[in-house]
Amino acid sequence: MALTFPRRPPGAAPRVSLETVDAAESASRRRGIFLMCCALICFACLDATGKWLVRHVPVWEIVWSRYVGATILMLIFTNPWRITGSLKTQRPLLQCTRALLLFGSTALNFLALRTLQLADTMAIAFALPLVVSLLAGPVLGEWVGPRRLIAICIGFIGVLIVVRPGVGVIQPGMLFSIAGLFCYAFYNMFTRLISATDPATTTNFFSAISGWVILTPFLPFFWVWPDHWGVWLGLAATGFFGGFGHYLLILAHGRAPAAVLAPYVYTQIMWMTALGFIVFGDVPGLYTAIGAAIVVSSGLYLFYRERVIAKKG
Numbered sequence: 001m002a003l004t005f006p007r008r009p010p011g012a013a014p015r016v017s018l019e020t021v022d023a024a025e026s027a028s029r030r031r032g033i034f035l036m037c038c039a040l041i042c043f044a045c046l047d048a049t050g051k052w053l054v055r056h057v058p059v060w061e062i063v064w065s066r067y068v069g070a071t072i073l074m075l076i077f078t079n080p081w082r083i084t085g086s087l088k089t090q091r092p093l094l095q096c097t098r099a100l101l102l103f104g105s106t107a108l109n110f111l112a113l114r115t116l117q118l119a120d121t122m123a124i125a126f127a128l129p130l131v132v133s134l135l136a137g138p139v140l141g142e143w144v145g146p147r148r149l150i151a152i153c154i155g156f157i158g159v160l161i162v163v164r165p166g167v168g169v170i171q172p173g174m175l176f177s178i179a180g181l182f183c184y185a186f187y188n189m190f191t192r193l194i195s196a197t198d199p200a201t202t203t204n205f206f207s208a209i210s211g212w213v214i215l216t217p218f219l220p221f222f223w224v225w226p227d228h229w230g231v232w233l234g235l236a237a238t239g240f241f242g243g244f245g246h247y248l249l250i251l252a253h254g255r256a257p258a259a260v261l262a263p264y265v266y267t268q269i270m271w272m273t274a275l276g277f278i279v280f281g282d283v284p285g286l287y288t289a290i291g292a293a294i295v296v297s298s299g300l301y302l303f304y305r306e307r308v309i310a311k312k313g
Helices: 018-053 059-077 092-112 118-125 128-140 146-163 172-194 200-222 229-255 258-280 286-312
Strands: none
Touching: 018 059, 018 092, 018 118, 018 229, 018 258, 059 092, 059 200, 059 229, 092 118, 092 172, 092 200, 118 146, 118 172, 118 258, 118 286, 128 146, 128 172, 128 286, 146 172, 146 286, 200 229, 258 286
C-alpha cells in the first residue's frame, strides 16, 4: 500500500528539512571563516604599515591616526546616533578601563615594531589564549584543569624561546610586546564582563574613540607634518585597516561560533611573515620559528580542550 501524507494547507510555511538547516549553518560558518581571514589580513597590513611609518613619524601620531580612522568607520557602519540610548553604559568605569587597555595594547605594539620583526611580535601575541586562560581563574572565576595548565606552561616556554632572556640584553621591543600582550589579555576579559550589561554598539564606541580622546589634546606636542604623500597614505591606511578589520571581526562572529573561528587566528603568522619579507626583507630567526610553533600548538590544544569540555557540559 502506498504511503500518503497530508497536504500542506494553503498559506502554511514550507517545511524545512534538517539537511537544509545543516547546509545553511555550514554556509554561514564558511562565510564567517572567510570574514575572519579577511580581518586577520587587515590586522597584518595594519602592523606592516605601522612598522613602516615609525621610520617617518612619531609612534603617537600613528596611534592617533589609527583611532581617528576607527572612529570614522565606526560612525559610518554602526551610526549609533540613530539608536536612542545605545551609547549609555551601565558600567562607565569598566568601559573606560577596557578602552584604556586597548589603547595601551595598540601603543605598545607600535613601540615594539620599531625594533622587532613582524613575526617576532606575532609569535608573542599568539600567547594571548594562554594568558587569558591563566588569568581567567582569579579574574573571572574560570579555573583551568591540569591538562590545560600544562599546555599553558609549555606555551610560555615557547614565548621564552622567542624572547630568550639571559642571552644577551633583552630588546626593549620584546618588553613592549609582552606588556602589550597582557594589556590585550585584560582587555579581552573585561570585554566578557561588560558584554553582560552593555550592548556591542556602546562597547565598540568606547573602543573606537579612546585613543582619539586621549591623544588629541597632546597633538601639537608630537605631530610631525609628513614630508611625502606616501606617509599621508600610510596614516590613513592605519585607520582603515584597524577599523575595517574590527568590523569584519564583528561580522565573522555573527556568522560562526567563536570556537570555530578561534583556530584561524593562527593563520595571521603567514601574512605577517610574508609581509615582513616582502616589505622589509625580514626572515624569521630559528628561535622565533621554534617558539612560535610551540605557542601555536599549545593554543590549539587549549581550543580543543575547550570544545571537549563544552560538549561534556
